[in-house]
Amino acid sequence: MSYPADYKYTKEHEWISVDGAKGLVGITDYAQNSLGDIVFVDLPKVGDKVEAGKIFGSVESVKAVSDLYSPVTGTVTEVNETLKDAPEKINADANATWMLKVDVSDAAELNGLLSAADYEKFVSEETGH
Template sequence: MAYPANYRYTKEHEWIAADGSAGSVGITDYAQDSLGDIVFVDLPKVGDAVEAGKTFGSVESVKAVSDLFAPVSGTVTAVNDALKDKPELINTDANTTWLIKVSLTDASQTNGLLTAADYEKFIAEETGH
């Protein structure tokens, strides 16, 4: 699986596509594949604050419930409402299905996240592949 090179990644398997002081956040293809069929997504509301490294919601699959961790601090500017009725969209295309959009408190926080190459190396170390 190729991970978009312009995204940044967390070791908890979230991605952020940041453009200056705004960004879209989702979960990686590795995460959705590990979870299996996603049946419910619990997301914050527009206007809620998120803090880097802290939970901002959860994804529920037929196997388990997994917390979502914010890759950066900021304010939620949009929530992907389509996921309320069709959470399986994440399984279909995790690399483009965003969960929330945020206005970043500090755009330089993305510099501390993993690049696509670093993330792929991290997965390989985690899985032994």
Template structure:
């Protein structure tokens, strides 16, 4: 599995890419692999306020429903509408499939997130591989 260096990672298996004050958020390759075939994605509405660590939606697969957690605090500015009709896009390329964009309140949000190497180590400790 690959974890792009340009992203920061939450232990709840979301990735975030910061561009100025805009955070683009998706789920990791490990998360989509663990879930299996994704059949439904529930995303927040544009304008919704999020707090780091709070749920912003869910992903439903053939195996389970999993909550999605925001790695940052801010306001949702965009959602990836095509996921409503094609949630399996996440299975095809989790690293390139964003879910939401958030206007953050401050760059210090990312200090608690993991680098790609640290996330990979976290996953291997969690799975025992």
């Protein structure tokens, strides 16, 4: 699996792509692959606050329901509405399918996230592959 080098990653398998103080948040290819066919996504509303390391929603697959953890603290500015009717887009291309757009409150939080190489190493240690 490849992980975009310009993204930052959490150990809970979320990614964030940041442009200035704006962030796009999604789940990693590893996460969608582990979950299997995603059938439902529960996301916050525009204007909601998210907090680094705290749950902001969930994804439901045919196998399980999994919590989503925010990589940063901020305010939700947009939610990917297409996922309500087509959550399988995440399975098709997890790296390109964002869930939330967030105004990042504290850019320093990004320093605590994993680089693509570190995330790949973390996944291989977690899975033993």
